[in-house]
Amino acid sequence: MPNQKKKHYSADFKAQVVKEILKEEKTISQLSAEYGIHSSQLHKWRDHVLAGLPNLFNEQAEKNLREKEAEWQEEYSILLCVLSRPLHFPLTRHKEGCFERRCTVEAKNGSVFSLE
Helix, strand or coil, rough: CCCCCCCCCCHHHHHHHHHHHHHHHCCHHHHHHHHHHHHHHHHHHCCCCCCCCHHHHHHHHHHHHHHHHHHHHHHHHHHHHHHCCCCCCEEEEHHHHCCEECCCCCCCCCCCEEEE
């Protein structure tokens, strides 16, 4: 049997299919046959959407997400900056007289990146 590549569907396509599921004009079996997608996959997409609905109207969850995205963007910017320049690691003396090269960068939010 030849290897079949895993199909990937866009978020817009998944949303369109889940909307049709929620309309309940056709059964999941009918939609499965229509789109050529296994019914268990359609159930997973529907369940994923329904699980996320409570957070859709939660302003605190939205605020937390925006804050987390800002942190990720800052960390990403720092990493790009660090990786785009030649790295110079100062020698650091540890106990027992061992030396090690280490570079640490601290973000505004207190996150610390250590490169060795």
